[in-house]
Amino acid sequence: MDQIAITRTVTVAAGPFAAGHLGELTRLVPFEMVDDVLATTRRTQRRVRLLPARVVVYLLLAGCLFADCGYRQVWAKLVAGLRGLPVPDPSGSALRQARQRLGPAPLRALFDLLRGPAATGAVATVWWRGLLPVVIDGTMIAVADSPANLHRYVKHRCNNGGSGYPTLRLSALLTCGTRTVIDAVFDPSTTGETAQAERLARSLRAGMLLLADRNYCAADLITAFTATGANLLIRCKTGRRLPLIHRYRDGSWLSVIGGRHVRVIEARISITTTTGSHIGDYRLITTLLDPSRYPAADLVTLYHQRWEIETAYLELKSTILGGRVLRARTPDGVDQEIHALLIVYQLLRTAMVDATDSQPGLDPDRASFTTALNAARDQVVHAAGVIADTVIDLVGAIGERVLANLLPERRIRTKSRMIKRSNSKYQARGPNIDRRTYKATTSIDVITNDP
Structure with a gap:
């Protein structure tokens, strides 16, 4: 019987640092970057242990x-x-002690280095009339139910008492086109989204167009946002009394x-399919006051991109975490884990943008996050692509897998959001959830009645 042998060469760091890698993603967070962060936060080990600080990161x-x-x-x-x-073959106790020695500061500093809009050539799909659409919103994440965590994080009250796990609130500022993280903060769930938004305003800049839901349409927040030089497009409650100063064409x-x-801008949106119409x-309120340059109907259409952050949270909580509770059992451990989660998300998004940029005109939305995640896992297991060759391949094995499994054009959403837990034996919203795709016609009518 004919046989063939496959020989593979793996290049990693030497000595006790060999296990410190992230497969092909190491190119985006190289050894030098991690070492610099450790030096800056004074977490470099005084002597080289079996588990050096870089390896623990x-x-x-x-x-x-x-x-x-x-x-x-x-x-x-x-x-x-x-x-x-x-x-080495460290015990679980040794790994825990190494994480505790490291502390959360290096992960925070590393996230600060990596956060920000992804560099992309897909200007037509990422930018809108010279502005960068960004979005802000919050979500809840469950943490381990441990005595240490309960000193900082609280459980929500439910009909039958308290919830099973304490929770934290994470708020993020994302770019809409690439879904990369510009900034993020998290606190106990007792801290509101608007309080977190005031802190996230530090990362807004002139040239950005901030999209947000009705929760952020408060006078003090609008003042804080506009002070940064950014423009706003925020949904507002229809019953809110606002004075009419001048009507535009x-x-x-x-x-x-x-x-x-x-x-x-007041608008009525109708979506018509073979099953009927949804109205x-x-x-919306906006600081873009020129109706000839920024027509009302175009702004209503653009506002739909606010939902990009919901997709990003789905990728964080469902695709990466699989709906699981955070494993850390101390507040410092939670700090470590949240920043590590944001870093990994940012690395995957960056790899996806690098891949789609290799094909001019390809929308970053066509890249599959699940495909990128699974490809990155494979590269870690094989310790592949840890150290780049002299010729840098921006696409790499992860990008090749993404480009080979592009998503179809996004379908139109005709229903409100539904929560459906994967692989659950329970029905989330009734027995019949229609997930078929229909051809749809969308119409936007700007309402001109005086308020």
Whole structure:
């Protein structure tokens, strides 16, 4: 019988640093970057242990790629492709102590280095009339029910008492076109989204167009947002009384909130399919006051991109975490894990944008996050692409897998959001959830009746 042998060469760091890698994603968070962060935060080990600080950083990042595994199992993934090398076999206790020695500061500093809009050539799909659409919103994440965590994080009250797990509130500022993280903050769930939004305003800049839902349409927040030089497109409650100062030709009108002139757009959106029509009324306010340059109907269409952050949270909580509770059992551990989660998300998004940029005109929305995640996991297990060759391949194995499994054009949403837990034996919203795709016709009518 004919046989063939496959010989594979793996290049990793030397000695006790060999296990410190993230597969091909190491190119986006290289050894030098991690070492610099450790030096800046004064977490570099005084003597080289079996678990150097750099290795522990990569262990925490790999823990987010393999959220269903304990850290002993994550370690096994990191060293699976290093057969023949004298790598240590630490106990679970040793891994825990190494994480505690490291603390949360290096992960925070690393996230600060990596956060921000992804560099992309897809200007037509990422930018809108010279502005960068960004979005802000919050979500809840469950943390481990441990005595240490309960000193900081609280449980929500339910009909039958308290919920099973304490929770934290995470708020993020994302770019709409690439879904990369510009900034993020998290606190106990007792801290509201608007309080977190005031802190996220530090990352808004002139040239950005902030999209947000009705929760953020408060006078003090609008003042804080506009002070950064960014423009706003925020949904507003239809029953809110706003003075009509001037009516524009496109049906929008000039008003004022908190001493700031805004333009108000009221529109009725209808989506018609073979199953019938769905109609909804929207009221938006914007600081873009020129109706000829920014027509009302175009702004209503653009506002739909606010939902990009919901997709990003789905990728964080469902695709990466698989709906699981965070594993850390101390507040410092939660700090570590949240920042590691954001870093891994940002790395995957960056790899996806690099891949779609290799094909001019390809929308970053066509890249599959699940495909990128699974490809990155494979590269870790094989310790592949850890150190780049002299010729840099921006696409790489992850990008090749993404380009080979592009998503179809996004379908039109005709229903409100539904929660459906994967692989659940319980029905989330009734027995019949129609998930078929229909050809749809969308119409936007700007309402011109005086308020």
